[in-house]
Amino acid sequence: MPELPDVETYRRYLASKVLHKKVADVEIKDKLIVRSSEMSIRSIRGKRFKSTARHGKHCFLELSGGGFLALHFGMTGSVEYRGSGKVSSEHVRLVFSFSGGGVLAFIDMRRLGRVRVIKSIQDFVTKNHLGPDALSVGRKDFERMIRSRKEMIKSLLMDQGQIAGLGNIYCDEILYHSGTNPRKSASKLDSSEIGRIYNSMKKVLKTAIDKRTDPERMPRNYLLRRRGKGASCGFDGGKIERVKIGGRSSYYCTTHQLN
DNA sequence: AGTACCACCTGACGGC
DNA sequence: TGCCGTCAGGTGGTAC
Numbered sequence: 591m592p593e594l595p596d597v598e599t600y601r602r603y604l605a606s607k608v609l610h611k612k613v614a615d616v617e618i619k620d621k622l623i624v625r626s627s628e629m630s631i632r633s634i635r636g637k638r639f640k641s642t643a644r645h646g647k648h649c650f651l652e653l654s655g656g657g658f659l660a661l662h663f664g665m666t667g668s669v670e671y672r673g674s675g676k677v678s679s680e681h682v683r684l685v686f687s688f689s690g691g692g693v694l695a696f697i698d699m700r701r702l703g704r705v706r707v708i709k710s711i712q713d714f715v716t717k718n719h720l721g722p723d724a725l726s727v728g729r730k731d732f733e734r735m736i737r738s739r740k741e742m743i744k745s746l747l748m749d750q751g752q753i754a755g756l757g758n759i760y761c762d763e764i765l766y767h768s769g770t771n772p773r774k775s776a777s778k779l780d781s782s783e784i785g786r787i788y789n790s791m792k793k794v795l796k797t798a799i800d801k802r803t804d805p806e807r808m809p810r811n812y813l814l815r816r817r818g819k820g821a822s823c824g825f826d827g828g829k830i831e832r833v834k835i836g837g838r839s840s841y842y843c844t845t846h847q848l849n
Numbered sequence: 850a851g852t853a854c855c856a857c858c859t860g861a862c863g864g865c
Numbered sequence: 866t867g868c869c870g871t872c873a874g875g876t877g878g879t880a881c
Contacts, residue, residue: 665873
């Protein structure tokens with residue numbers, strides 16, 4: 591479930607579990623997810639994780655001696671630390687074991703995740719054409735970006751090259767809160783509506799991170815708790831409908847998002 | 850530039 | 866029970 595709030599939750603989890611521990615061994619259980627040389631991944635042996643960072647849906651662990659381990663979770667990726675014993679999942683793809691005990695596993699059922707070693711986050715962001723992080727982008731830049739495009743607002747928000755971090759679930763959530771039809775052309779949004787989208791984006795992301803993306807803890811009226819057959823809007827009881835946008839299922843309220 | 854597909858992957862679920 | 870299509874919160878490529 592890895593969009594920005596999930597990845598931020600993983601980042602905090604990693605910061606609390608694996609910092610400053612010495613990596614005693616690295617086990618690559620699935621070569622498919624390793625997207626830099628196996629050598630570079632193996633060379634983490636003997637190093638420590640110094641700090642954590644995140645940009646959009648990418649999580650970074652700084653390595654002692656330079657460089658970063660970059661994690662991307664695809665559709666089903668996650669990380670799990672065990673102080674003792676083994677990680678039980680049958681989809682463990684990569685395992686770091688620490689001196690003095692403990693293991694960190696990268697788990698990914700669908701194998702769409704990617705793990706690599708990089709030199710600098712800045713270069714990585716540039717090379718991968720990532721836009722500014724959705725949590726740090728400023729209102730002015732956000733509005734300029736929206737106004738420069740004609741595509742459907744949802745597709746635009748999903749585009750990692752424009753803003754990094756938003757995926758299918760949270761784009762729907764944000765537009766549901768701002769009362770914007772997901773199919774509306776970005777260039778047709780006026781300043782006040784862009785402001786509503788911007789504010790919804792920040793609020794939704796912060797709420798999700800605060801609740802650690804646990805659906806049970808999220809507010810009842812959130813759309814992500816109402817995806818599915820015959821659901822009704824948490825604001826006005828309107829009918830929630832599903833349509834395809836950019837090939838992805840999109841849910842919206844046929845009452846307050848009709849514009 | 851915007852959109853519509855296809856591909857990469859695995860698994861769950863509903864219909865017959 | 867088995868098979869089949871569809872769907873799933875990601876990204877990258879192609880072609881019109």
